[in-house]
Amino acid sequence: xxxxxxxxxxxxxxxxxxxxxxxxxxxxxxxxxxxxxxxxxxxxxxxxxxxxxxxxxxxxxxxxxxxxxxxxxxxxxxxxxxxxxxxxxxxxxxxxxxxxxxxxxxxxxxxxxxxxxxxxxxxxxxxxxxxxxxxxxxxxxxxxxxxxxxxxxxxxxxxxxxxxxxxxxxxxxxxxxxxxxxxxxxxxxxxxxxxxx
Amino acid sequence: xxxxxxxxxxxxxxxxxxxxxxxxxxxxxxxxxxxxxxxxxxxxxxxxxxxxxxxxxxxxxxxxxxxxxxxxxxxxxxxxxxxxxxxxxxxxxxxxxxxxxxxxxxxxxxxxxxxxxxxxxxxxxxxxxxxxxxxxxxxxxxxxxxxxxxxxxxxxxxxxxxxxxxxxxxxxxxxxxxxxxxxxxxxxxxxxxxxxx
Numbered sequence: 001x002x003x004x005x006x007x008x009x010x011x012x013x014x015x016x017x018x019x020x021x022x023x024x025x026x027x028x029x030x031x032x033x034x035x036x037x038x039x040x041x042x043x044x045x046x047x048x049x050x051x052x053x054x055x056x057x058x059x060x061x062x063x064x065x066x067x068x069x070x071x072x073x074x075x076x077x078x079x080x081x082x083x084x085x086x087x088x089x090x091x092x093x094x095x096x097x098x099x100x101x102x103x104x105x106x107x108x109x110x111x112x113x114x115x116x117x118x119x120x121x122x123x124x125x126x127x128x129x130x131x132x133x134x135x136x137x138x139x140x141x142x143x144x145x146x147x148x149x150x151x152x153x154x155x156x157x158x159x160x161x162x163x164x165x166x167x168x169x170x171x172x173x174x175x176x177x178x179x180x181x182x183x184x185x186x187x188x189x190x191x192x193x194x195x196x197x
Numbered sequence: 198x199x200x201x202x203x204x205x206x207x208x209x210x211x212x213x214x215x216x217x218x219x220x221x222x223x224x225x226x227x228x229x230x231x232x233x234x235x236x237x238x239x240x241x242x243x244x245x246x247x248x249x250x251x252x253x254x255x256x257x258x259x260x261x262x263x264x265x266x267x268x269x270x271x272x273x274x275x276x277x278x279x280x281x282x283x284x285x286x287x288x289x290x291x292x293x294x295x296x297x298x299x300x301x302x303x304x305x306x307x308x309x310x311x312x313x314x315x316x317x318x319x320x321x322x323x324x325x326x327x328x329x330x331x332x333x334x335x336x337x338x339x340x341x342x343x344x345x346x347x348x349x350x351x352x353x354x355x356x357x358x359x360x361x362x363x364x365x366x367x368x369x370x371x372x373x374x375x376x377x378x379x380x381x382x383x384x385x386x387x388x389x390x391x392x393x394x
Contacts, residue, residue: 012218013214013217013218013221014214014215014218014378016214017210017211017213017214017215017217017218017245018211018214018215020210020214020243020245021209021210021211021214021243021351023243024210024241024242024243024244024245025243027242027243031244032243032244032245033244034245034246041248044221045221045224046217046218046220046221046222046224046229047221047228047229047230048214048217048221048229048231048247049231049247049248050245050246050248051238051246051247051248120379121379122377152379153377153378153379154218154377154378154379154380155355155378155379155380155381158352179391180319180350180351181211181350181351181352182317182318182319182349182350182351182353182389182390182391183351183352184352184381184383184390186381192379193379193381194376194379
């Protein structure tokens with residue numbers, strides 16, 4: 001399965017590279033690709049420069065797309081070209097994952113309307129205002145509704161990635177990968193230590 | 198303070214971008230730079246392509262260097278040019294951090310001789326064989342000896358980064374940053390759930 005990471009300026013570092021570490025280990029099952037509207041180097045306020053391919057040059061529809069969060073979402077929420085592309089890819093893919101405020105971009109496309117979702121607990125009112133028909137959960141570490149996986153803030157994306165692996169390959173498999181990276185996986189998606197007010 | 202990440206082919210994704218997320222948030226105090234011997238795009242088996250600058254073009258000595266691990270260390274352990282550069286930079290910097298098998302590269306330079314250090318618990322015998330005069334700790338999540346901070350495997354690098362922040366700025370500050378990224382920081386450096394046999 002190909003996982004397409006949808007990159008934009010001022011993405012949140014760990015939103016991308018936490019899941020990238022986890023899926024990236026399984027090279028026989030998941031292939032990681034990084035895309036942006038214009039291609040080339042995409043960076044952020046952490047000064048982490050990642051090389052991306054141009055979205056329009058994508059040859060095959062990826063089975064999975066992942067939309068990260070970050071302060072850049074505040075700008076991209078008004079980028080109709082990016083939102084259109086996300087919507088198009090999301091509709092065609094088997095699974096759609098978002099981390100942190102990435103769910104604001106998904107919500108803005110309307111694809112989450114009537115669905116359960118979550119987001120960063122510290123940006124919850126802004127995110128939820130981007131999709132008033134979404135059933136937002138303030139308590140979840142991550143949320144699943146059909147093919148949509150949305151996670152809470154930053155490091156919750158890693159817990160969700162393990163949850164995704166557990167749903168596809170069984171919990172023992174997910175635990176094994178977590179042990180390999182010496183990560184204390186938070187397995188309970190419904191209860192987060194970090195709750196929105 | 199400038200943090201120079203010493204990159205090489207087939208680095209471990211999260212070894213780099215876990216600490217990058219944490220230090221990167223503190224843009225007023227830490228500036229992240231990514232270097233490699235030849236500069237340009239460095240990638241890994243996870244297919245995460247990061248743009249780097251050439252080590253020889255470095256103008257100022259960084260206050261902090263970070264050496265990640267990954268399967269690439271198996272090759273770089275014989276790269277005398279890289280080891281020489283790491284040794285030179287480590288001697289001149291205020292702090293030296295390594296994640297996972299990055300401590301094998303540090304150990305090979307001799308700089309850890311007589312010092313306490315740790316590493317990935319699943320690669321412990323290989324790593325420790327690279328520095329037989331190092332006082333290796335099989336139990337620590339991360340280890341501090343003078344200016345050297347060495348962490349256990351992959352995600353332990355994040356716990357160490359928070360520990361580093363706690364040592365410099367106080368534990369409340371470190372906890373605040375951990376909350377910001379909704380991360381359950383493992384605060385106890387001496388006890389890891391993952392122990393080498």
